[in-house]
Amino acid sequence: MKNIDLTEWLDWIDGQDVLLKMNVAPRTLQRWRINGLLPYSRVSGKCYYKKSDIIALLNENYNREKSEK
Numbered sequence: 001m002k003n004i005d006l007t008e009w010l011d012w013i014d015g016q017d018v019l020l021k022m023n024v025a026p027r028t029l030q031r032w033r034i035n036g037l038l039p040y041s042r043v044s045g046k047c048y049y050k051k052s053d054i055i056a057l058l059n060e061n062y063n064r065e066k067s068e069k
Helices: 006-011 015-022 024-033 050-060
Strands: 012-014 041-043 048-050
Touching: 012 015, 012 050, 015 024, 015 048, 015 050, 048 050
Parallel strands: none
Antiparallel strands: 012 048, 041 048
8 A cells, every 4th residue: 555645735725825826807717727837636526726836826926116106
C-alpha cells in the first residue's frame, strides 16, 4: 500500500476560502477559471486552488506605480 503525505494537501484551499481571502465575487472567480488565470482542481463539483497559484496570480499583476487613475 502506498503512503500518502497529507502535508502537501495544506497547500490547497476551496473556492469559498478564495472568495473570502481575495474579497471577490463568485462570478469573478469563475471568470478567472474560464480564462485560465487561476488553475484549479474540481472534485465532486467543488473547486480547489493551490495557494501558490493564487500568490503567483497576485505577483503577475503586481503594479509598483503609486496610483492608477
